Amino acid sequence: MGAATKDSMLMRAMERAFEGIVSLWPADSRDWARAMQTEFHEMTGTRERLSWLSGGAMSLMAAWTQRLVFGKSKTAVAANPVKKPGVLAFALMAVAIASLALPGMWAGLASITKVWTPSRIGLPQGELATLAREGERNHDARLLAFVAMFSKPAEALRNADEAVALDPNLAWIYFEIRHHWPQAVENSETEFVDRMRKLEAAEPDNAVPYLAEAETYFEIAEPHLSPARLDEAAKEMEKNPAWLAAMQKALAAPRYESYAARRFDLVLSVMRERRMERPIDLMYAEAATPIPDLYNLRVFLVSSVLKGAETSAANGDIRGARKQYGDVILFSQRMRRVGSSSTIENLMALEFSRKAFESEAKTVSGIDSSGEAASASIAHDEIETELAAYRAAVRREWTSAATAAPSAFIIHLCTGIAVLFGLICLTAFVAYWCGLGGHAVWGRAVCRAARISPSVILPTLALFYVNYLPYHKAFWTVSSRDLGGVTWQLGGLLVQPVYFVSMNLSRTAIFFWTSIILVGAMAATLIVARMAVRNWSEHARA
Amino acid sequence: MTSLFRSSKQTSKVLGAMMREPANWHYGYALALKTGLQSGTLYPILMRLEERGWLETQWETPPPGGRPPRHMYRLTASGRAGAVTALAAARGKRVLKAAVAES
Numbered sequence: 001m002g003a004a005t006k007d008s009m010l011m012r013a014m015e016r017a018f019e020g021i022v023s024l025w026p027a028d029s030r031d032w033a034r035a036m037q038t039e040f041h042e043m044t045g046t047r048e049r050l051s052w053l054s055g056g057a058m059s060l061m062a063a064w065t066q067r068l069v070f071g072k073s074k075t076a077v078a079a080n081p082v083k084k085p086g087v088l089a090f091a092l093m094a095v096a097i098a099s100l101a102l103p104g105m106w107a108g109l110a111s112i113t114k115v116w117t118p119s120r121i122g123l124p125q126g127e128l129a130t131l132a133r134e135g136e137r138n139h140d141a142r143l144l145a146f147v148a149m150f151s152k153p154a155e156a157l158r159n160a161d162e163a164v165a166l167d168p169n170l171a172w173i174y175f176e177i178r179h180h181w182p183q184a185v186e187n188s189e190t191e192f193v194d195r196m197r198k199l200e201a202a203e204p205d206n207a208v209p210y211l212a213e214a215e216t217y218f219e220i221a222e223p224h225l226s227p228a229r230l231d232e233a234a235k236e237m238e239k240n241p242a243w244l245a246a247m248q249k250a251l252a253a254p255r256y257e258s259y260a261a262r263r264f265d266l267v268l269s270v271m272r273e274r275r276m277e278r279p280i281d282l283m284y285a286e287a288a289t290p291i292p293d294l295y296n297l298r299v300f301l302v303s304s305v306l307k308g309a310e311t312s313a314a315n316g317d318i319r320g321a322r323k324q325y326g327d328v329i330l331f332s333q334r335m336r337r338v339g340s341s342s343t344i345e346n347l348m349a350l351e352f353s354r355k356a357f358e359s360e361a362k363t364v365s366g367i368d369s370s371g372e373a374a375s376a377s378i379a380h381d382e383i384e385t386e387l388a389a390y391r392a393a394v395r396r397e398w399t400s401a402a403t404a405a406p407s408a409f410i411i412h413l414c415t416g417i418a419v420l421f422g423l424i425c426l427t428a429f430v431a432y433w434c435g436l437g438g439h440a441v442w443g444r445a446v447c448r449a450a451r452i453s454p455s456v457i458l459p460t461l462a463l464f465y466v467n468y469l470p471y472h473k474a475f476w477t478v479s480s481r482d483l484g485g486v487t488w489q490l491g492g493l494l495v496q497p498v499y500f501v502s503m504n505l506s507r508t509a510i511f512f513w514t515s516i517i518l519v520g521a522m523a524a525t526l527i528v529a530r531m532a533v534r535n536w537s538e539h540a541r542a
Numbered sequence: 543m544t545s546l547f548r549s550s551k552q553t554s555k556v557l558g559a560m561m562r563e564p565a566n567w568h569y570g571y572a573l574a575l576k577t578g579l580q581s582g583t584l585y586p587i588l589m590r591l592e593e594r595g596w597l598e599t600q601w602e603t604p605p606p607g608g609r610p611p612r613h614m615y616r617l618t619a620s621g622r623a624g625a626v627t628a629l630a631a632a633r634g635k636r637v638l639k640a641a642v643a644e645s
Contacts, residue, residue, distance in 0.1 A: 031599075032589055035613030036581060039571040042612075055581025062586040 104472030596621030
């Protein structure tokens with residue numbers, strides 16, 4: 001290849017490189033790049049041209065530094081003045097703000113932001129104090145009971161006492177705030193047992209108050225008991241006559257109600273009456289519903305009653321043994337009443353039934369009693385089948401909540417975008433009115449933000465509302481008759497994105513920051529792409 | 543009114559080259575040859591001078607046949623006044639440095 005050919009190839013390469021420099025130059029000062037390019041053709045030597053080309057690359061960096069730090073050149077600014085937000089931007093913003101008045105819109109946005117900051121779950125103490133004062137003034141027992149469930153320990157006990165004094169039928173509220181007891185009062189066990197006795201007197205046919213009393217004694221002994229040695233735990237507790245008496249009353253009580261439905265109805269009715277659409281607080285209040293201590297129940301039913309039945313059977317007292325098996329089975333059936341018991345209570349009740357039928361089948365199979373062994377065995381098999389079906393149903397519920405996650409993800413993402421652009425818009429308007437509108441760099445950024453934000457916020461809010469509307473409707477139609485179904489759906493869909501993104505980690509802040517990073521990355525990509533497209537299109541026009 | 547402008551050695555060279563023929567238009571390549579500055583130094587200086595209003599620019603019209611029009615530069619009135627001040631200050635610095643070096 002001759003020297004002339006090499007030179008012409010090099011020349012063409014350098015010309016292409018200079019064209020590249022011109023195309024990358026900021027549009028508002030591109031004339032300088034073209035100026036350097038035309039001078040390039042005045043040179044003859046290759047070395048001279050290479051030096052000029054490298055100078056062009058350095059000037060390109062200087063031009064962009066100038067542009068990013070100081071903004072567009074004054075001549076460019078004079079030729080292309082700052083575009084301020086027009087009537088359309090203000091109109092879109094007005095429509096976006098007005099849309100907050102749509103039913104459920106503001107409540108939905110507030111609920112989602114609450115999910116991101118778990119410390120804000122629950123009602124603010126100021127609001128609770130206002131409600132408590134109103135309850136006292138109007139002698140509203142239900143309102144005071146509602147406040148008791150959300151209050152801090154000392155206030156919870158005081159509000160509960162006031163509510164029960166006004167309406168003794170609300171004595172069940174003591175069971176609902178029992179987790180506060182250790183912090184609320186000294187000698188909390190005695191205070192709690194006294195209040196449980198009131199509840200037992202009000203509802204002598206319900207097993208739960210007796211269980212709650214027995215748990216007090218159990219919790220005192222629990223630190224010395226081993227969870228793995230249930231039989232030893234049972235022997236230890238049987239030495240406490242108060243515990244034994246309370247548990248036997250619970251076993252004999254014709255009804256089992258852990259107040260989940262009453263709690264839900266009270267919270268929901270007070271919220272609806274006061275137009276407090278707080279689905280997250282409702283879900284968390286529901287999730288925090290206390291249930292009897294299942295470890296205590298297991299120790300009594302399995303290691304005390306069933307073991308006792310087996311001992312009776314071994315001693316020849318078949319009738320006594322079968323009565324005890326029957327007591328456990330009946331108790332389990334009461335525990336499983338659909339609509340009033342939680343998933344874990346239902347599962348444990350099925351397990352107790354299964355053990356009782358299994359033990360009974362073994363006992364009866366050893367005696368010559370036609371049909372009885374077979375029927376016990378059949379009942380045991382039926383319970384096994386029912387237990388498996390219930391576990392499958394619970395798994396299906398979890399799965400259906402997971403498949404609904406994309407809808408919940410859209411709700412969370414739209415909230416993140418709306419909040420972010422709302423803050424940008426507000427900052428832009430404040431900055432503009434503070435006089436930053438005339439600044440070379442910040443004025444343009446401020447005006448651009450104020451122009452773009454309404455166009456982003458309005459469709460985002462529309463998408464949010466379309467996805468959130470079913471949950472808004474669910475809040476106003478849900479009832480305690482379907483506690484397991486609808487409330488799980490509401491809670492699962494609002495909280496699910498936590499697990500969708502954070503892989504079973506429970507910190508909702510992870511999801512919040514993930515959505516912020518996603519939104520930020522999208523915004524940065526859009527801005528860079530827009531700058532690149534504008535640069536190339538202006539270069540192509542030139 | 544000419545504001546206080548602290549010019550670098552390179553900027554002084556450019557101003558000095560243009561002040562030799564203040565009424566004439568100058569080409570970029572010619573300025574590079576007169577000042578001995580590389581294009582990567584010269585053009586940012588010219589851009590800054592234009593931003594300050596000391597430099598006016600125009601494209602060659604009509605462009606001579608066969609090649610694209612070249613960009614030309616000339617100091618404005620405020621540019622000439624500013625250049626006088628800047629060059630005087632630069633000269634004074636050199637004298638002072640020389641005096642210090644001799645002593």
